[in-house]
Amino acid sequence: xxxxxxxxxxxxxxxxxxxKPIEVLQVxxxxxxxxxxxxxxxHPKVYLHMQGPLxxxxxxxxxxxxxxxxxxxxxxxxxxx
Numbered sequence: 311x312x313x314x315x316x317x318x319x320x321x322x323x324x325x326x327x328x329x330k331p332i333e334v335l336q337v338x339x340x341x342x343x344x345x346x347x348x349x350x351x352x353h354p355k356v357y358l359h360m361q362g363p364l365x366x367x368x369x370x371x372x373x374x375x376x377x378x379x380x381x382x383x384x385x386x387x388x389x390x391x
Contacts, residue, residue: 333347333378335378335379337380337382338382338383340360341358343357344373344375344378346375346378347376358373360382
């Protein structure tokens with residue numbers, strides 16, 4: 311399958327992304343960072359906050375770049391100042 315307007319390398323990268331299983335990481339903190347896990351081939355470092363409606367702590371968050379899922383185990387560590 312060819313996607314019009316994309317280079318062959320970009321097309322192959324998209325194909326690998328679509329078939330790659332989602333990575334799930336268990337974490338103990340409600341704020342996590344993600345860089346894609348591929349070193350130079352990853353993505354910009356982003357900080358993800360597990361926050362639900364009305365400021366409640368959510369149990370998971372997904373990276374918008376690589377779809378890596380972070381799942382909170384137990385109670386989150388205190389995030390005070």
